[in-house]
Amino acid sequence: MAVSLHQRRSSPSAWLTFKSAAWLGWQMESNWTEPWLFLLYSIVRPLAGVGIVVFMYLAVSTAAGIYSPDKLAFVFVGTTFFMFVGQELYGISQAVLDDREHYRTLKYVYIAPSSIYIYLFARGLAKVAETAISASVTLVIGGLLLHISYSSFNPVLLVVALVLGLLGIATFGIMLAGITLLTARHGFQMGESVAAIFFLLGGVVFPIHILPVWVQDVAYLMPVTYWIEAMRRSLIGDAGQVDSTLSTMSTPMLLLAIVGTTIVFFLLSIFVFRRFDEAARRKGRIDITTSY
Amino acid sequence: MGEPAVRTEGLGRDFRRKLKGADRKGKGDRFEVTRALDDVTLTIDKGELFGVLGPNGAGKTTLIKILCTLLLPSRGRAFVAGHDVTEDVPQVRQKINMVSGGETSGYGIMKVRENLWFFSQLYGVPTEEANYRIDTLGEILGLTPKFDVRVSRISTGERQKMNLIRGFVSDPEVLFLDEPTLGLDVNAAREVRRFVANWVREKRENTGLLTTHYMAEADEMCDRVAIIDRGRIVACAPPHELKKLVQKDVIFTLRVGAPAEGSLDFVKAVAGVASWSASRSIDGKTAELKLILEDEATIADLMSELAARKVEVLSLNKTTPTLEDVFVKLVGRGLGAEDIVGPQAEAKE
Amino acid sequence: MSARTVDREHPFASFARGPAGERLHKGRVGTFLGAWKARAYIRIIGSNRELSWIFFETVLPLLSIIAYLYIYRYLGAPDRFVSFVVLGGAMVAFWLSVLWGIANHIFWEKQSGNLELYFVAPVSPLALMLGMATGSLVSTTTRASASVIAGVLLFGATFNGEGVLPSLAVLGVTLGAIYFLGMMFASLFLMYGREGEHLAHSMQEPVFFAAGFYYPLNTLPLAVQVAGSFIPLTIGLDAMRQLLVPGTVGFLPLGLEAVILVLMFFLFAAGARQSVRFMEHLAKREGRLTLRWQ
Numbered sequence: 001m002a003v004s005l006h007q008r009r010s011s012p013s014a015w016l017t018f019k020s021a022a023w024l025g026w027q028m029e030s031n032w033t034e035p036w037l038f039l040l041y042s043i044v045r046p047l048a049g050v051g052i053v054v055f056m057y058l059a060v061s062t063a064a065g066i067y068s069p070d071k072l073a074f075v076f077v078g079t080t081f082f083m084f085v086g087q088e089l090y091g092i093s094q095a096v097l098d099d100r101e102h103y104r105t106l107k108y109v110y111i112a113p114s115s116i117y118i119y120l121f122a123r124g125l126a127k128v129a130e131t132a133i134s135a136s137v138t139l140v141i142g143g144l145l146l147h148i149s150y151s152s153f154n155p156v157l158l159v160v161a162l163v164l165g166l167l168g169i170a171t172f173g174i175m176l177a178g179i180t181l182l183t184a185r186h187g188f189q190m191g192e193s194v195a196a197i198f199f200l201l202g203g204v205v206f207p208i209h210i211l212p213v214w215v216q217d218v219a220y221l222m223p224v225t226y227w228i229e230a231m232r233r234s235l236i237g238d239a240g241q242v243d244s245t246l247s248t249m250s251t252p253m254l255l256l257a258i259v260g261t262t263i264v265f266f267l268l269s270i271f272v273f274r275r276f277d278e279a280a281r282r283k284g285r286i287d288i289t290t291s292y
Numbered sequence: 293m294g295e296p297a298v299r300t301e302g303l304g305r306d307f308r309r310k311l312k313g314a315d316r317k318g319k320g321d322r323f324e325v326t327r328a329l330d331d332v333t334l335t336i337d338k339g340e341l342f343g344v345l346g347p348n349g350a351g352k353t354t355l356i357k358i359l360c361t362l363l364l365p366s367r368g369r370a371f372v373a374g375h376d377v378t379e380d381v382p383q384v385r386q387k388i389n390m391v392s393g394g395e396t397s398g399y400g401i402m403k404v405r406e407n408l409w410f411f412s413q414l415y416g417v418p419t420e421e422a423n424y425r426i427d428t429l430g431e432i433l434g435l436t437p438k439f440d441v442r443v444s445r446i447s448t449g450e451r452q453k454m455n456l457i458r459g460f461v462s463d464p465e466v467l468f469l470d471e472p473t474l475g476l477d478v479n480a481a482r483e484v485r486r487f488v489a490n491w492v493r494e495k496r497e498n499t500g501l502l503t504t505h506y507m508a509e510a511d512e513m514c515d516r517v518a519i520i521d522r523g524r525i526v527a528c529a530p531p532h533e534l535k536k537l538v539q540k541d542v543i544f545t546l547r548v549g550a551p552a553e554g555s556l557d558f559v560k561a562v563a564g565v566a567s568w569s570a571s572r573s574i575d576g577k578t579a580e581l582k583l584i585l586e587d588e589a590t591i592a593d594l595m596s597e598l599a600a601r602k603v604e605v606l607s608l609n610k611t612t613p614t615l616e617d618v619f620v621k622l623v624g625r626g627l628g629a630e631d632i633v634g635p636q637a638e639a640k641e
Numbered sequence: 642m643s644a645r646t647v648d649r650e651h652p653f654a655s656f657a658r659g660p661a662g663e664r665l666h667k668g669r670v671g672t673f674l675g676a677w678k679a680r681a682y683i684r685i686i687g688s689n690r691e692l693s694w695i696f697f698e699t700v701l702p703l704l705s706i707i708a709y710l711y712i713y714r715y716l717g718a719p720d721r722f723v724s725f726v727v728l729g730g731a732m733v734a735f736w737l738s739v740l741w742g743i744a745n746h747i748f749w750e751k752q753s754g755n756l757e758l759y760f761v762a763p764v765s766p767l768a769l770m771l772g773m774a775t776g777s778l779v780s781t782t783t784r785a786s787a788s789v790i791a792g793v794l795l796f797g798a799t800f801n802g803e804g805v806l807p808s809l810a811v812l813g814v815t816l817g818a819i820y821f822l823g824m825m826f827a828s829l830f831l832m833y834g835r836e837g838e839h840l841a842h843s844m845q846e847p848v849f850f851a852a853g854f855y856y857p858l859n860t861l862p863l864a865v866q867v868a869g870s871f872i873p874l875t876i877g878l879d880a881m882r883q884l885l886v887p888g889t890v891g892f893l894p895l896g897l898e899a900v901i902l903v904l905m906f907f908l909f910a911a912g913a914r915q916s917v918r919f920m921e922h923l924a925k926r927e928g929r930l931t932l933r934w935q
Contacts, residue, residue, distance in 0.1 A: 037836060040843040048850035053712065059856035060716040071716065102752055183693040193697045196704040205708060206715035288400055288444040307928055357928075360761050364925045385763035386666070397754035401687045413679035414762035414769075416672030421657050421665055428647045428655065442690075458758075463656045463664050494653045 017114040018122045025091070025126030028098075046083055046134035047141060053079045053205055054146065073148050073236050078204040080138045081231040083131050084162075085169055085198050085224055090191030091127030092120050092173030096180040097190075100287065107287040117273070120177050121170050128166060139235070152237025157251065161230035164255065168223030168262035171269040172198075178269075178276035182285060198224045209245060220245070223261040230254045295374040297466050297499035298336040298359060304367035304523075305329040305354050328354040330523040332368070336516075338465075339496035341489065343514030344503045345615065351523040352503035356468045359501070360390050373465050388466045389415075391459035393474025395452065400444035404435065404454050407443055408461060415462035422461060429457040433487060449480035456484060460491065467491070469502045473509060481509075489513050507615040519619055526622045535613045537621060543611045544591060546581040549604035556581060562597050564590030578606060666763075676764045680772020684742075688780050699784045706730035706788050709855055710796045722856070724800060724886045727792030729854030731785035732878055735816055736848060739823035742777040743770055745841040747827040756831075766917050770827060774820040804884030811884065814902045815877025821909035822873065828920030848872060853879070858892045866892060873905045 053075045061067045099106035109119060143150055176194055183190070198204065201211070201219040208219045219225050229246045233254070249257070280286055308323045329351045336342045344352050357363040359372055361381050369376065375383040398407045405426060412422035430436040433453045438446050443454065452472070459467055469488060473481035492500050504510050510517045511531045518528040527534060548556075556570045556579060568583045585591060591608075598605055648655035657665050667675055688694055709726045747770075750756040759766050792798035826844075830837035851861070851869030858866055858879055869875040870892065880898040883891040891898065 034833075034836070037833075037839055037843070040847075041839045045843045045846050049846040051850045052846065052855060055850070055860050056709070056712055056856050057716060059860040060713065060718040060722065062860065063719055063722075064717060066717075075712065101749075183691065183697070190697050193701040196701045196708070200704040200708040200711070205712045210711060210715055284445070357757075360757075362757055362760055362925060363928055364922075382763055385761060386664070388761065390758070390761050392754070395754055397758055399683055399687060399755075401690050402683060406683070406686070410679045410683055411758065411762075413675040414672070414759065414764050416666030416668065416675060416763070418665065418667060424645045424647075425656055428649075428652045431647050432649060432652055460653070462762075463653070465664070491653055494651060498653070 014115060014118050017118045020114075021119045021122035022125050025095070025123040026129065029126040029130055042130060042134050043137050046080075046131075046138050049083065050076060050079045050138050050142065054142075069147075072146060074207075074232070075205045076142050076146060076148060077139075077232050077235055078228055080135050080142065081228060082195075082199060082202070082204045083135055083138075084128060084166065085202070086192050086195035087127040087131040088124050088166060088169045088191075089173050089176055089195050091124030092170065093176040093180045093191045093194075095120050095123035096177045100181075104287070110286055116277075117174055117270070120174060124170065124173055148236065150235050152233075152235070154234045154237075157230065158234035161227060161234055161255065161258070164258045164262065165223065165227035165231065168227060168258055168265065171223075171262060171265040174269040175265075175272045178273035181276050181280035182283070198222065201225065202228050203246065204228055207246075216245075221261065223258050223265060226254050226257040226261065230258065294338065295371075296335045297338045297340065298334065298342075298370075298372050298501060300332050300334045300355075300359075300368065300370040302368035303329055303332040303355070303358065303365050303370055305351075305358060305363065306366045327523050329358070329365070332520075332523070332525055334518060334525065334528065336499060336501060338499050339492065340515045341492045341500045341502065341513055343510035343517040344501065344520055345505065345507065345510045345517050345619070346503075346520035347505055349522075350520045352505075352520060353470055354523075355520070356390070356470045356501065356503055360388060360468055361385060387464060388468065389459045389462050389464040390468045390470065391455050391472050392469075393452070393471035393476075395455045398443045398451070398454065398458075401442060403440050403442055404446065404450075405439040407454065408457055411458045412461045417462060425461045425463070426457060429460055433457065433483065449476050452476055452480070452484070456487065465497065466499045466501070469500060471504055472502070473504070473506065485509060485513050507619075511615055517615070519615075519622060521619075521623045527618070531615065534615065534618045537618055542584070542588070544581075544583045544585060545607075545609040545611065546583070546594075546598075547606040547608075548579050548581060548598065549606060550577055550579045551601065551603050556603070558597065558601065559583070559594065562590065562594050564593065672764050673768045676762075676768035677772045677775070680769045681776035682772075684773055684776020685779050688776075694780055695783070698780060699787050702730075702733070702784060703787055703791050706791065707795070710792065714796075720797070720799065721886050721888050723792065723796050724798045725857065725882065726855050727789055727796075727798040728878060728881060728885065729849070730788035730792070732852075732854060732874060733849065734781045734784035734788070735819065736874060737845070738774075738777045738781040739819050740826070740841045740844055742781075743773050743820065743823040744826035744830050745837055746773060748830050748837050751831065760921065765914075766921070767824065767914060770824045770913075770917075771820075774823070800885040801887055804881075808881040808884040811877055811880045811899065811902065814899075814906050815873050815880075818873035818877070818902060818905040818909050821906070821913040824913035825909065825916040828916040831920050831924055848874065851875065857882075857890065859890060873902060873909070876901050876905070 054072070057072055057075055096106065099109060110116065139150075142148055172194070173191070176191060180190060201208070201215065201222060202224040203219065208216050208225065211219065226246070226249075229249075230251070233251060246254070305328045307326045307328055309326070311322055311324055332351075332355060334342075344355060346352050354363065358365050358370055359377060361377050361384050364378060369378075371377065372384045373387040375387075377384055399410075402410070408426045409419070409422055412425070413419075417425070426439075427436070430439060433456065435450060435453045435457065438450055438454075443451065446454070452475070456472065459469070467488075472488070473484050476484065488500060488502070492498050502510070502514060514531060516528065516530050517534060519526050519534070527537070550572055559565060559568050559570070559581060564586045566584045566586050568581060570579055570581050572579045583594070585594075595605065659665055666672060706726060709730070710723055713722045713726065747756065750759070759769055789798075793800075826840075829840065833840055848869075849855070851865055852858075852872055852875040853861060853866075853869065858869070858875065861869070876893070876898045879892045880895055880902065882889045883895050883898075893901070
């Protein structure tokens with residue numbers, strides 16, 4: 001079938017860009033030659049990450065002689081779902097570094113007529129897919145070993161909140177990707193460093209109300225805060241509701257808060273990315289290498 | 293004569309690739325073996341600039357990597373500056389350096405001078421001497437103005453000049469140049485060739501091994517050229533001798549104004565003209581003479597004769613056999629045929 | 642810049658030579674030290690040219706440590722747990738430097754084409770890795786110090802003043818041991834290529850967990866304590882806690898831990914030397930030294 005000139009000149013559809021970039025990201029992430037490494041990375045590592053917080057709890061409980069299953073469930077579930085935050089931020093921002101310094105393809109992606117936002121978002125999704133496996137295993141094992149009850153499991157809320165949350169996190173990922181255009185490759189994992197902001201402010205491992213008031217105000221502006229709360233509710237229901245502010249919000253309000261804050265940060269992410277993109281192109285940094 | 297700079301005996305290198313899934317269907321073996329080098333026996337004397345000419349995937353880079361101690365041979369032996377490349381690795385490394393074309397090495401965030409100083413330290417060059425060498429070579433190559441610029445901000449040609457200086461700053465006895473003019477413009481490539489040739493000629497203890505798939509480069513620079521194809525050396529001789537393998541005479545083509553009277557038959561009477569042919573243009577105003585001469589000096593006599601008979605010479609062309617003609621004759625295809633592209637090229641070579 | 646005048650006519654002949662006309666070089670030890678110094682220079686100057694690491698590598702990770710401190714506050718932990726988190730947070734900086742600044746960085750050196758130039762040069766890659774390690778000390782020490790300062794000023798972490806000097810000595814030996822361990826990992830990373838990044842990630846949280854970075858080691862099951870003790874960090878951190886945090890019950894007696902650390906130092910130093918040789922041989926045999934986009 002002949003392709004008309006008009007068809008040849010139009011940009012690829014968003015879906016095509018998304019599909020191609022997601023496929024590329026998955027190819028990179030799923031290229032495991034050693035099964036033991038896959039197990040180590042996808043299961044042992046996340047378990048260890050959650051284990052740190054669990055054993056912090058156990059250390060204190062042993063020292064003080066007080067055991068609070070609700071607190072344990074709170075920190076365990078929060079930390080498990082927090083994996084998505086770190087990995088998605090890492091996946092999106094690392095795509096810039098990988099393409100710029102490792103594969104040297106960033107310039108080609110840039111000059112293509114596809115949407116760079118969709119490309120970066122889709123590249124980061126491979127990490128999310130991996131994390132889903134890790135989180136699932138962690139929840140099962142944790143549930144068994146720590147006797148955490150999932151009797152309040154709400155699959156609809158889980159799926160809806162997960163999708164909304166990933167979009168919310170992606171907005172920060174895009175901002176970080178923009179910033180990465182201007183920074184050198186310092187060797188550490190920038191996405192995971194930035195995730196520390198949410199680890200502190202997102203109500204992941206302690207209720208936000210114990211933070212200073214001015215810090216709480218910042219925390220309640222972020223989609224991650226509401227998302228973590230929603231994910232907890234989808235698994236452990238009321239048992240996870242220890243935050244004095246969030247526990248007063250109904251589930252629909254919570255989801256609305258995720259949507260509202262995500263929209264705000266989405267607009268901000270476009271603005272931030274464009275500014276950094278312009279600066280990177282002005283300074284000629286799209287195709288540099290910065291390793292030292 | 294002494295020990296040659298480079299000597300190889302039956303050198304061979306195979307690369308194995310594990311076959312998985314669909315690749316393995318119908319094949320008994322779990323591995324696919326690519327023979328990148330096969331029975332390569334070479335001797336390169338000190339003071340020689342030796343060229344290895346071949347298409348992409350021929351094995352040129354594999355050969356250099358073995359000689360630079362980056363790769364172990366699968367068969368055979370190799371010696372550089374009298375030392376075995378597998379047994380006497382530290383001794384070999386003291387005496388060599390390597391410059392590759394299209395290189396991206398170096399630290400983008402560091403300045404050119406800093407990069408050069410850094411690599412000089414890997415060879416134990418005292419800092420003061422290293423700075424002198426960097427300054428000297430930078431001035432000759434015209435890179436001095438860029439010494440305080442970050443490597444990420446210099447052009448491709450400048451980066452290659454930096455890499456070239458890096459290769460020479462250690463004052464090597466043997467320098468391996470793997471397609472050093474790849475990606476450079478005409479002027480930059482010319483500068484690089486002149487630089488390398490001067491290094492070999494300045495002191496006849498320096499030896500260069502140059503791999504290239506640019507025939508003109510090998511022809512212009514090298515004392516001897518080995519033609520390699522599919523891992524095997526198919527010929528090795530000075531360029532002019534290689535061209536003699538091709539039974540192709542040197543043809544002089546003259547375009548002249550057609551004489552008003554008479555023909556150009558007088559040409560055959562000029563001593564030294566082995567054979568000739570003439571054809572007139574359609575309008576009859578010009579003629580084309582094709583001559584094979586016994587001796588190139590005959591052309592001067594011919595020009596005198598034409599001038600005496602008032603025949604105007606409009607143009608003179610000389611057609612000689614090229615190394616591509618040699619390659620086609622020896623290998624059966626052109627130098628650009630069947631190029632292998634993509635990441636596997638590195639392993640295949 | 643050189644003080645000598647450039648000889649354009651005979652540039653190569655003007656290069657200085659030794660008394661017997663031999664090529665000039667500093668000898669094996671001099672070259673090793675020079676390469677060490679040069680690589681450290683690259684690391685230090687490079688990090689100073691791009692100061693964004695101060696924010697991403699120091700300020701932001703501080704937030705993680707503050708989060709852990711708040712966890713203990715939320716759980717009502719005794720004061721000494723605050724000191725545990727502060728020390729653990731400081732050690733995180735060094736461990737990440739081992740993983741990403743040395744071990745995994747070798748992979749990036751290969752990608753950029755520098756690794757093959759290292760191996761063509763007549764100097765051990767150990768010199769270069771030591772350069773990376775010592776060069777990283779500036780940034781990792783900054784990060785570690787920020788952790789300690791924040792913990793002391795914001796959360797009232799307290800340390801035993803008399804234990805500061807001996808714990809710095811313990812830290813020095815521990816760092817030596819883990820940096821040599823990192824060089825051993827570099828061999829693995831060279832072989833695994835791109836997957837080395839997964840390997841480096843896999844050595845983060847499991848090590849933080851098994852080494853008891855944020856809680857007393859004896860909180861963990863005995864099997865995990867024993868497994869974790871093979872990492873110098875575990876023993877080093879435990880020894881430092883015994884010296885700096887009053888009331889800490891150590892995994893092993895302090896003297897024994899000090900001896901183990903010293904033994905680990907020399908063991909991993911020898912291991913690093915051997916593994917670099919083995920790595921080089923294997924990589925040369927399989928052609929991986931120069932294989933990119935792996």
